[in-house]
Amino acid sequence: MSHLQLTSSLSWEMTLSKILRPAMPATLADYVTLAAIVGVTAWWLYENHLKASDPYHHLWFECPQQQGENNRPETRRVTNIAEYMDMVNKNIVIFWGSQSGTSEAFAHRLARELHSRYGQETLAADPSDFDATTISLLGKSRLAIFIISTYGEGEPTDNVMGLWNWVQNAASSSVQGLRYAAFGLGNSNYKNYNRAVDCLVEQLSRLGAEAVSPLEKGDDATNTTEEDFMVWKENLFKSLVRKVGLEERENTYEPVLLVQEDESLTDLHLGQPEEVTDSLRSVHNNSPVRILKVIETQKLFDSSDRQCHHLELDISKNPELIYKTGDHLGIWPSNPDSEVKRLLKMLGLEERRNNPIRITSIDLVTKVPVPTPTTIEAILRYYLEICGLVPRDILPSLATFAPTNSAKAYISNLGEDKEAYSSFMNGRYMNIGRLLEFVCPSGTWSSLPLSYLLDILPRMQPRYYSISSSSSVSPRRLSITVAVAGLPVQTENEVISGVTTNYLLCLSNSRGSGSSSKPLSYQLGGPSNMLGGDKIYAHIRRSKFKLPALGSSPLIMVAAGTGLAPFRGFLKERSKLMSIGRPVGSMILFFGCRNEEEYIYHKELQEMQSILGQKLVVVTAFSRSPGQPREYVQDCIVEHGNEVVQFLDQDARFYICGRASMALEARRVLVNLLVQKKGMSEAESDEWCKSLKRGNKWQEDVWG
Known part of the structure; x- marks a missing residue:
């Protein structure tokens, strides 16, 4: 505290003591004066201490729909879903419930296909952006689709809690006439497999809604979620053609995002993660994202096909970060150098990789999925998941950008033939860059727009690891335990490992405690070398996995x-x-x-x-x-x-x-x-x- 601050504080305390020196206020004026002093003191403490200590204080005064540079407040202030759909001229809404981004990606893919194949004006919506009770106002003229993940032990995801609470407590027949369809994502290894979507459908039926297509579920335990989704989607389309009268048209790509290069752009987003603030619940559960220093790495074992590492991180320079034993650490990775380089080459963008770009939404309701302005390389390295397998249902649209007729025919066939796709993918790990290279190894896909990749690829998500230290023993130093296992690939003499585990393995190797085998290389320095010196972007996520309050409990x-x-x-x-x-x-x-x-x-x-x-x-x-x-x-x-x-x-x-x-x-x-x-x-x-x-x-x- 400075001399000036100390003097001011002492002066304030002396003044306050003089005012309060009388034993008790004697008149009404005394009571009013005392109340005013208390009120001013409380306001001063709040503004200078309590408010300043909360990095997310501003969120309590914002509608979630207004967050983000490219959202449009004039339409997004509306929380009545029926009114909002009227404003933006949409007739189908797809609500997604997602914890890791998969359901959200499915919702956007379905919305895009309903528009491109059937000309439907479709909205992919986060249910937390709207008042769930207004779903009852959608009526028969609109269709509601729910793509809902089950999280943990049968729980709905964070962004579905409002919808969940409403549908559990709504009066009977409150959605009479609503037409809907639903798809669930879960894992049959869990006891409450797909419980969230089961309960939702059960309650919608109780409330008088009409299912236009049977409920189906994706099972992550059998690695069939993608195909399960596609089977459900095709059945849904058939039902909509039969029951609603949809007519299929020529499938053409219509961009919803505009990407413009502009050398004059400044204040670029070069890879810093976006805060995890999708809802007040996620704000409560997640700390702010911070740069943490890795201060110790240790190889726990290194066998022929897997290895395990122990990493310790220093949080002493981040007093706002507080963890409890049993919490999780969310780590924000980057994509490996080889995959970034491969995709830039196949798109013909190597020379323009550092060009500043601005991304804006053409469609009123589409949110820009990455921070902007930015650069082409930052998008591919930090903001999009470019290493995921290419799903079959995007291949027909991808084929329209093929540089040769033979490449177009090859990809079209894979998209249309389930068996051909399955046979092709067997033993291969085909992400978007690898697929483009495999189909056309000597050419470039220069006609494939960056807006298309922004449309089809999921946003980069943090990966969570259980914290393996005790907050009572080391409150300002936490540790995680990371297993690295690879997937052998037939077509190349290499092993494909997880994006984040390989990222951490690369970091361990750089500190001299990694594997004898050579992992993929990463830009460990991060954007603008902000992570130089063994640092990573990370945040703490609260967990319910806790010790009992009594140490004597068995x-x-x-x-x-x-x-x-x-x-x-x-x-x-x-x-x-x-x-x-x-x-x-x-x-x-x-x-x-x-x-x-x-x-x-x-x-x-x-x-x-x-x-x-x-x-x-x-x-x-x-x-x-x-x-x-x-x-x-x-x-x-x-x-x-x-x-x-x-x-x-x-x-x-x-x-x-x-x-x-x-x-x-x-x-x-x-x-x-x-x-x-x-x-x-x-x-x-x-x-x-x-x-x-x-x-x-x-x-x-x-x-x-």
Whole structure:
């Protein structure tokens, strides 16, 4: 605090003390004066301290529709969906519920195809932008389509909460006459597979809405979500032709975005991530995106086809970042150099890669998906997901830009023939750049506009990792555990790995703790070298995966692979409690991996066992140990069934972290245990497990 500030503060306090010196106000005027002083003081504290400490304070005073440089306030202030569709002349609305961007991408693809094939004026809409109750005003003349992902354990995504709450509580027949269709995205390894869309459809039916096409679901567990979506989409089109009278026309590409090069543009967005502020709920759950320094990297193992790394990051220079044990770290990657270079070459844009461009919306309702103004390279390196597989349904439109007739015919056939596409993709990893190169290796796709890529490619999304440190032990230093596995490709002598895992592997290699194999190269310095010196863009996401408030509560922990990460933080926290003489409950950890070589944090677990003594039992399962039968964590739960039931009888908390398939098996064997050991029926056992979840005594952090 400066001398001037200190003097001013002391002067204010002295003045206040003189005013308040009388023991009690005696007259009405005294009461008014005192109230005014209190009010002014509260305002001063709010403006100078509370308000300034909240980086998202402005969001409380903005409509979500008004955020973003290219949105148009004159139309987006409207939260009545029926009124809004009248204003922008749309007759079909596609509501998407998305946590990772897949449903949103599907909604935009469907909207584009309904317009290009059938001439329909279609709006892809975030339901959080509108008052859900106004859906009842859409009437028979419009169609509502819902593409809804199920998140976590059967929960709706953040942006669907308003719609979810309304449809659960709306009066009967409140959407009488509404015509709708729905598609769900989920994973059948989860117990509540596609529960969000099931509940939505059930409630819409209760409220009097009419389905124009049967509900269908995509299953990520079988890697068929794309094809499931396409099958549903074609069935939907047939239903709309039959029931609504749509007529197919020649499929032509009509851009909705205008990309203009302009050398005079300044203040360019060169790769800095956009804040995660889609809704007030996401603002509450996500910290601001910040630059964090990686201060330690360690290779945990490096086998023939996979490896695992431990990274520690310093958050001491970011006092606004606060994490709790069990939270997630969202990392914002970039695309690898080879894929950026490949796509620039195939588009004929190498010479213009750094040209400033401005992107504007031609259509009233289309949001510009990336920050603008920017450069061509920044879009391809930082803002678009260029490494994802090319879906079959975009191939017909992509074929119209082919540089040769043979390339056009080849791509058209892949788009029209499911078997040909499946055969072509088998053993190949064809992202957009690789596909263009494969079909026309010696030419360029110079007629393919950048606006088309902005239209068909998803925005870059953060990838989330469980924090493996304890906020009680190291509050200003957090760690994550990253597994890197590759997908072999037949056509080239290389392995394709995840965008973010390879990005972090490249960073580890640059620090001398990476793999002996050469990973893909990345621009580790980031935009304008802002990430030089081992830094990354990241933010903290709050998680419900938490230790109980009482350290004396018993714990059952089930993990496989990097699912051990949050339990490392849990055990570090319990070890600290033990070391300072606080009561600690008994714990049993079931951990599975392939073999001893991949037993991550083995030495640390032994050290924590020496601190915790009999309070911690670690049971391991190795699925590929040489000369030994395969064993998985669910097998160990059965073997130690008596101890597990005893723990549960002692009001233990039950945690699972790892792949969804493992979690499904762990749930199954636990239900069977309760049937066998406690004499419950299967229905009673299942209900008992549900009651644990309702009481927050059963928690899962699972993926895939």
